[in-house]
Amino acid sequence: MTKLFSAFILSFFVSLSAVAADYSDGNGYTTIKTPVRTSDPSKVEVTEIFWYGCPHCYSLEPITHAWAENTPSDVDFKFLPAVFGRNWLAHAKAFYVADLLGIEDKMRADIFNTIHVEHRNLNSEDALASFFVKYGVSEDEFRKQYNSFAVNSRLSQADAKIRAYGARGVPGLVVNGKYLVTAETANGNANIYKVVDFLIEKERQK
Template structure:
């Protein structure tokens, strides 16, 4: 009986501890509230965006933390990745991501692309180098090159650039909740803490509906 009471107290303390931490999240501290909210793709859902770059070491280190979190998101949350495109190889990599996404294979090769850059030293700075890597992952080389150079992918790349400007981002990885709130690993206090901020803002948006 004593163990049950102690267990209940520990659970209660844990819950209160989480609530206290969540209650400490403040606009201007852990996150920024955008002055001009950006319209979301699906208004009936709560949108969560991660802006990233394949060449970013912090994005690479964030992957094993954010991926399990993505898998357990509820149905009313719409998660999406958007490549940050600040010129040069950022644009090249962003166009690769969008081409793979248009082909429906991005999730299949996402880790392989990250590993090629950070673990194997393959900078993937030309479409040909990308196609060679992707061919080894079961992606048709010519189909990828066609998608990479397509008008549709180039149009989506321009849209991604405009979104990054609207979100007023200056670095990655950065997360946006429902087009209203922006935060990054640094402002949140670490990778795990960033996801707590995301959960807090998701619940904030859910409660406001």
Template structure:
């Protein structure tokens, strides 16, 4: 597990389920250099879309991302209308590469929305042996009726490889070294976060700033 994760989530099990933070955290005194930082290389995931963009950098292999998933769904519902929420799978190591491939294969085959949260559950709660792209292809075929060969073709395609390479460069440019991390408009990323409620609060705070022109 990555160095930053061990720092960010100390005590998470004790705090995440019983946070007493108020529901409206938009005006919380989050500090640049503490709860969030400016990215190393400001760049949006989708430079063509003019909407304010919230990106969750994640991996299906990350148990913290699995625990964050309900809060990520909550965040999407609470973002102002017109703000885009996007996912970016991190392939930080060889073990996580198949999960990034599976994400893009599921997206191409139009089963991502139905399978996203379920895959976290299958890996981290049900403990299915889903470590290779072949095992993942079987899981998608059995659970979502996709053709295994089509899934493998999409997962192993040059287009998927090139997309993951682009993602990796973008993640490095943002200075992301752990998951889950939230990046807003390619300009700011979450940093020293004590729990998932604070992570969502920082995201909404930064979105509000961007909607007001960065003020």
């Protein structure tokens, strides 16, 4: 029994070493030059930088959803909308309106499907105001939030963080303000959260 247990432990550490050898700076992820402070130091923060209009973010969404549903208690998962183009701004503002109203998780998949499956334009305040009505938000309330100081303040904070991360595209996953994972570094969307899980464990060991 002791020999069997020892063999199991040895096998476990050999497997762990093999996994650890798979990813390194430049292979799976890139290390952010200057770490960005996280909101809760007691947890490992994972942040997805995204844009509703991005087809790659859309294809990653089911993977993100499945992964986020099983997020461990010591992991703090967040979304961060990027504005890398003029028509990205409306979507970023829509995210913060939905977040402030507590309905972003309910409408997230619907927004992606409306844009990428139904091919409907949600790039304007008017189009988004009509869309939010489906979720019980009056057009007046939507416009009030859309143009509010709270939304604009969060946009500025998000822009500053994304610049600090050194992110230049979406989707991108940032682990604990220290590591950036993209489809390119991870060799495809399917591998992104494998690298993220590796980095979470790396941070736990610290």
